[in-house]
Amino acid sequence: xxxxxxxxxxxxxxxxxxxxxxxxxxxxxxxxxxxxxxxxxxxxxxxxxxxxxxxxxxxxxxxxxxxxxxxxxxxxxxxxxxxxxxxxxxxxxxxxxxxxxxxxxxxxxxxxxxxxxxxxxxxxxxxxxxxxxxxxxxxxxxxxxxxxxxxxxxxxxxxxxxxxxxxxxxxxxxxxxxxxxxxxxxxxxxxxxxxxxxxxxxxxxxxxxxxxxxxxxxxxxxxxxxxxxxxxxxxxxxxxxxxxxxxxxxxxxxxxxxxxxxxxxxxxxxxxxxxxxxxxxxxxxxxxxxxxxxxxxxxxxxxxxxxxxxxxxxxxxxxxxxxxxxxxxxxxxxxxxxxxxxxxxxxxxxxxxxxxxxxxxxxxxxxxxxxxxxxx
Amino acid sequence: xxxxxxxxxxxxxxxxxxxxxxxxxxxxxxxxxxxxxxxxxxxxxxxxxxxxxxxxxxxxxxxxxxxxxxxxxxxxxxxxxxxxxxxxxxxxxxxxxxxxxxxxxxxxxxxxxxxxxxxxxxxxxxxx
Numbered sequence: 001x002x003x004x005x006x007x008x009x010x011x012x013x014x015x016x017x018x019x020x021x022x023x024x025x026x027x028x029x030x031x032x033x034x035x036x037x038x039x040x041x042x043x044x045x046x047x048x049x050x051x052x053x054x055x056x057x058x059x060x061x062x063x064x065x066x067x068x069x070x071x072x073x074x075x076x077x078x079x080x081x082x083x084x085x086x087x088x089x090x091x092x093x094x095x096x097x098x099x100x101x102x103x104x105x106x107x108x109x110x111x112x113x114x115x116x117x118x119x120x121x122x123x124x125x126x127x128x129x130x131x132x133x134x135x136x137x138x139x140x141x142x143x144x145x146x147x148x149x150x151x152x153x154x155x156x157x158x159x160x161x162x163x164x165x166x167x168x169x170x171x172x173x174x175x176x177x178x179x180x181x182x183x184x185x186x187x188x189x190x191x192x193x194x195x196x197x198x199x200x201x202x203x204x205x206x207x208x209x210x211x212x213x214x215x216x217x218x219x220x221x222x223x224x225x226x227x228x229x230x231x232x233x234x235x236x237x238x239x240x241x242x243x244x245x246x247x248x249x250x251x252x253x254x255x256x257x258x259x260x261x262x263x264x265x266x267x268x269x270x271x272x273x274x275x276x277x278x279x280x281x282x283x284x285x286x287x288x289x290x291x292x293x294x295x296x297x298x299x300x301x302x303x304x305x306x307x308x309x310x311x312x313x314x315x316x317x318x319x320x321x322x323x324x325x326x327x328x329x330x331x332x333x334x335x336x337x338x339x340x341x342x343x344x345x346x347x348x349x350x351x352x353x354x355x356x357x358x359x360x361x362x363x364x365x366x367x368x369x370x371x372x373x374x375x376x
Numbered sequence: 377x378x379x380x381x382x383x384x385x386x387x388x389x390x391x392x393x394x395x396x397x398x399x400x401x402x403x404x405x406x407x408x409x410x411x412x413x414x415x416x417x418x419x420x421x422x423x424x425x426x427x428x429x430x431x432x433x434x435x436x437x438x439x440x441x442x443x444x445x446x447x448x449x450x451x452x453x454x455x456x457x458x459x460x461x462x463x464x465x466x467x468x469x470x471x472x473x474x475x476x477x478x479x480x481x482x483x484x485x486x487x488x489x490x491x492x493x494x495x496x497x498x499x500x501x502x503x504x
């Protein structure tokens with residue numbers, strides 16, 4: 001099998017940009033990624049999008065001159081971009097294609113006026129379980145168990161918004177206090193506005209090809225993808241914990257890492273504050289019940305023992321669903337090359353990305369992808 | 377709210393002869409997994425499913441008050457995940473509750489809401 005490397009990455013700006021169409025967003029990401037990889041052609045494209053209309057991949061790519069090559073569109077909820085990445089990587093690893101573009105694309109501001117509209121073909125969403133409410137259930141459970149405090153939940157938002165001060169592509173940034181986070185508008189008890197990711201438009205892209213030892217190539221050590229098994233009272237954990245734990249175990253094994261604590265920098269799926277806390281525990285970066293304290297005491301901050309979401313995460317960068325996974329990848333690539341500017345994690349050698357999402361009733365998430373990457 | 381061209385996917389709740397509301401779902405004949413839906417196979421092991429009724433009593437696993445607009449519903453409204461005794465974890469509305477009911481408290485299925493959602497009443501007050 002072929003060793004796979006990320007040769008180039010690129011992203012659009014992230015934010016509400018209803019005046020910019022899919023093409024404009026994709027143009028920014030693809031142009032940057034191709035230039036970063038030093039190429040102008042690819043052999044195939046995987047596109048991740050959730051709410052993009054039928055044909056949006058080919059409609060976008062034709063205007064960038066990418067035609068006549070296989071184009072495959074995938075949907076895996078919030079992990080759509082990382083799924084496109086995982087499949088593109090596998091295509092390179094197995095020799096199916098030589099150079100592959102993975103593109104994540106989403107325009108939310110023209111699709112929804114507020115939060116994502118619950119999907120009526122799903123029973124719990126039909127019953128009104130909007131995504132903030134699903135995460136609120138996890139947060140309320142953690143509070144009940146004494147596994148987190150309201151102040152620790154807020155600390156994740158404070159940390160990630162502060163990280164984003166050094167990320168010019170982020171939708172939001174700021175120096176908030178715990179009190180300001182807790183006093184912001186209640187969305188779904190106990191989660192307040194500043195604990196929820198914003199509605200975003202954006203695109204992100206990566207060029208994958210066989211590793212050739214180039215000085216800017218970021219190696220893919222291992223990647224894993226899972227879909228959710230049933231989640232019910234047989235699990236002692238909140239929604240989404242088990243799938244992240246199991247996918248991470250797969251990815252670490254594929255990467256040949258003994259422990260996740262060997263990882264220097266991590267981008268995780270913090271669509272809501274509780275999501276980052278649960279994920280850092282499920283990954284094994286911190287012990288169960290310690291995720292909130294880790295955020296509050298700086299363990300997961302830049303300069304801490306396990307920096308999490310130096311980009312500002314979904315909470316600050318924004319969460320254009322299909323683009324998010326590849327935006328996480330771009331951040332880790334920049335970190336591992338030492339190109340992350342004021343948010344650089346010192347001497348980062350091993351990085352990890354984690355994306356999970358989807359509110360299909362009964363299941364522990366629609367999908368989760370975890371990837372481990374290594375510096376040039 | 378109406379969902380044109382959409383078969384209602386929500387669990388079926390019926391008033392049984394003993395005047396108790398129960399969710400009519402499935403139990404796997406192979407692994408014993410339960411679910412609140414009348415699916416043809418077990419979601420955990422693909423084993424054969426047989427019809428099973430659950431409730432009316434259970435325990436609140438978690439709860440929240442939704443304070444943002446959701447199409448067809450007027451915020452705020454209160455939701456709970458309830459682990460039905462010997463049954464599945466179900467999502468239910470808690471009509472009339474203006475705070476989230478206590479996690480770990482007892483709950484009991486009542487008649488579905490006017491929007492035909494599963495509904496529970498909870499024994500005690502709120503967590504906050």
